[in-house]
Amino acid sequence: MNGFVLVDDGQGRRRGVFPHLAAPALVHAVTTRDGPDLGDEPSHHPTHAVAAGALAVALGLDGAAWAFQVHGDAVLHADVAGYAGPGDALWTDRPGLGVMARSADCPLVLVAGERPDGTGIWGVAHASWRSTVQGITARLVADLALAGADPSRLRAGIAPSAGPCCYEVGEEVRDRALKDLGPGAAAFFREREGSLHFDLWAANRAQLRGAGLRDEAIVTAGLCSLCRNDLFFSYRREGAAAGRYAAVIGVVRSGRVAG
Numbered sequence: 001m002n003g004f005v006l007v008d009d010g011q012g013r014r015r016g017v018f019p020h021l022a023a024p025a026l027v028h029a030v031t032t033r034d035g036p037d038l039g040d041e042p043s044h045h046p047t048h049a050v051a052a053g054a055l056a057v058a059l060g061l062d063g064a065a066w067a068f069q070v071h072g073d074a075v076l077h078a079d080v081a082g083y084a085g086p087g088d089a090l091w092t093d094r095p096g097l098g099v100m101a102r103s104a105d106c107p108l109v110l111v112a113g114e115r116p117d118g119t120g121i122w123g124v125a126h127a128s129w130r131s132t133v134q135g136i137t138a139r140l141v142a143d144l145a146l147a148g149a150d151p152s153r154l155r156a157g158i159a160p161s162a163g164p165c166c167y168e169v170g171e172e173v174r175d176r177a178l179k180d181l182g183p184g185a186a187a188f189f190r191e192r193e194g195s196l197h198f199d200l201w202a203a204n205r206a207q208l209r210g211a212g213l214r215d216e217a218i219v220t221a222g223l224c225s226l227c228r229n230d231l232f233f234s235y236r237r238e239g240a241a242a243g244r245y246a247a248v249i250g251v252v253r254s255g256r257v258a259g
């Protein structure tokens with residue numbers, strides 16, 4: 001099963017889901033501008049904690065962990081709900097605990113699967129261009145593998161973000177990508193009418209493939225936050241005051257039913 005579909009969250013708000021990620025007890029969501037808006041306040045701000053907690057609970061989780069996203073390469077392991085520190089990817093294997101990232105244009109990459117012993121493991125990456133060229137998505141999968149996951153059995157969803165249609169960048173971004181990712185990164189850039197576009201979706205799919213995921217286990221939502229600014233917040237369209245949509249994923253504790 002492929003694709004990315006918008007569903008009603010039961011409170012009249014649209015949220016996106018990747019049907020191919022479905023597994024017993026695994027829940028996830030990509031919010032839209034219908035809310036909750038994960039805002040532009042600091043990551044440790046109380047209003048952020050309230051919104052993140054409510055989102056997690058609505059999915060049947062006990063809570064969610066999140067990071068202060070710094071456009072770097074750090075992958076954090078989360079063991080408790082709440083603020084986990086600075087980093088751009090987060091994973092856990094603790095039932096009841098979600099991991100969450102937020103965005104206004106940057107791809108959020110959800111990854112989940114079951115280890116050979118049947119226990120679940122899941123994570124999320126905030127794959128801004130800076131984090132993408134630093135390999136954040138590959139680093140997340142590498143940490144999941146170190147924790148016992150078989151990458152060939154993981155599934156991933158690349159959430160809506162600025163798409164290759166709209167994500168115009170300067171030459172310095174391509175230079176940095178070529179330097180950090182190697183000459184193969186040239187394939188992620190297109191020159192059109194005198195401007196340069198970076199395909200972050202392709203770049204992150206390539207990282208997931210390189211880290212061992214099967215191609216058919218990776219779904220790109222394919223919705224651009226600039227083209228579909230009616231659905232998703234966009235920093236490039238709306239500026240610094242833009243809200244933030246979020247992606248959260250987790251496994252509910254046994255005996256709990258997802259909402």
Ligand SMILES: [Zn+2]
Nearest residue numbers: 165166224227
């Ligand atoms: Zn677009």
